[in-house]
Structure formats: structure tokens, C-alpha cells
Amino acid sequence: MNRIHVYGTMNMVILMFSFITGKVKETEKNYITLENNGIGYQIFVANPFSFELDTEKTVYIFTHIREDEFSFYGFNTREEKELFLRLINVKGLGPKMALPMFALGSVSGIMDAIDRENILYLTKFPKIGEKIARQIILDLKGKLTQSENVIATGFDEVVEVLESLGYKNSDIKKILPKLSSDLKIEDQVKEALKLLLK
Numbered sequence: 323m324n325r326i327h328v329y330g331t332m333n334m335v336i337l338m339f340s341f342i343t344g345k346v347k348e349t350e351k352n353y354i355t356l357e358n359n360g361i362g363y364q365i366f367v368a369n370p371f372s373f374e375l376d377t378e379k380t381v382y383i384f385t386h387i388r389e390d391e392f393s394f395y396g397f398n399t400r401e402e403k404e405l406f407l408r409l410i411n412v413k414g415l416g417p418k419m420a421l422p423m424f425a426l427g428s429v430s431g432i433m434d435a436i437d438r439e440n441i442l443y444l445t446k447f448p449k450i451g452e453k454i455a456r457q458i459i460l461d462l463k464g465k466l467t468q469s470e471n472v473i474a475t476g477f478d479e480v481v482e483v484l485e486s487l488g489y490k491n492s493d494i495k496k497i498l499p500k501l502s503s504d505l506k507i508e509d510q511v512k513e514a515l516k517l518l519l520k
Contacts, residue, residue: 339394345377346375347362347376353367369424381397384403401429405429411461412454423447426446439463480494500513
């Protein structure tokens with residue numbers, strides 16, 4: 323399932339993808355190819371070799387558009403994507419510098435380092451020097467919180483579907499621990515709906 327927002331002008335139409343679900347067909351040193359409905363999407367990710375070939379995967383997408391570039395950056399969770407979006411708004415920190423941070427660090431670890439002004443932690447990431455680390459802290463300290471909408475990693479797509487059907491996040495959160503993680507997404511949604519209707 324893809325969620326696509328279309329923004330247009332008289333001269334250009336831009337597709338903004340929220341996420342793409344498909345089969346992992348290729349893993350290269352800095353990207354994967356995700357096949358959906360016969361289309362292969364090249365998506366830059368932090369750790370391509372953590373993706374298993376020929377398995378179905380939901381990847382949360384940031385579309386990076388410049389005059390000479392149209393690229394997809396992908397994340398395992400919405401929480402990672404949200405933090406990435408905050409990081410690339412820091413002066414001097416672009417997508418290609420921010421993405422590798424998620425290969426070596428966790429969302430909670432990065433957020434904790436920013437709040438504690440842990441320069442040493444932040445400078446362990448490739449291309450992040452002390453100047454950039456200090457800018458990250460200056461721009462983001464005290465402004466990052468764990469999103470209440472990002473819950474139970476592994477059920478992100480179930481949450482997306484249920485929210486699109488009008489269910490409240492607080493109600494969804496209550497039934498997620500009761501879902502079977504080894505079911506297909508369609509069966510997880512059916513199971514969730516039964517629990518929500520009780």
C-alpha cells in the first residue's frame with residue numbers, strides 16, 4: 323500500500339510518498355530497490371544489507387527534490403523519518419550526511435545525545451564534526467519528543483491503516499500488544515478491527 327500526495331503547479335507535478343510497500347529486489351552499498359506493482363523504486367537507506375531479499379517490506383519515504391536531483395530516502399519507522407526531517411533542517415546538515423546516523427545510532431540514542439549535549443556521541447557519525455554537532459544541539463535541544471503516533475515498531479503499517487479508517491491513536495495503542503506479529507498485514511488489520519469493535 324502506498325500513500326501518495328500529489329502537489330502540482332502549471333509546469334510541474336510532484337509526487338510526495340509517505341511510504342511504499344513492496345518486495346526487496348536489490349541491496350547495494352547505499353540503497354535498496356523495492357518493487358511495487360512492477361515498478362522498482364531506488365531508495366537510499368542507512369543500512370541496505372539489513373533488508374532481506376525477496377521479502378515484503380514497508381519503507382517510509384522522504385522525497386528529496388532539487389533542480390538536478392529527485393531521490394528517495396527510506397526508513398524502517400515513521401519515528402526515524404520524523405527525526406531525519408528535523409536533522410536535515412539543521413544548517414549545514416543535508417540528507418546524505420544525516421542518513422548514515424541511523425546506521426550507527428538509534429532514534430532514542432540520537433535524541434538523548436542532543437538533549438545531553440553529548441558532542442562525543444554525535445561526532446562518531448561519518449562527516450559529523452564538532453561544528454556540525456554543536457549546530458545540531460543548538461537547533462534541536464529541547465525541541466525533540468517521542469511522537470505519540472509512533473508506537474509498537476513492527477505494526478507501523480497497521481497503525482496507518484487503522485488511523486485512515488478513523489480510529490483514534492489512543493484506542494489503537496491499547497490493542498496492539500494483543501496482535502500476532504507473525505501474521506500478514508491484511509490479517510493483522512482484520513484482527514485489530516475485531517479487537518477494536520469489542
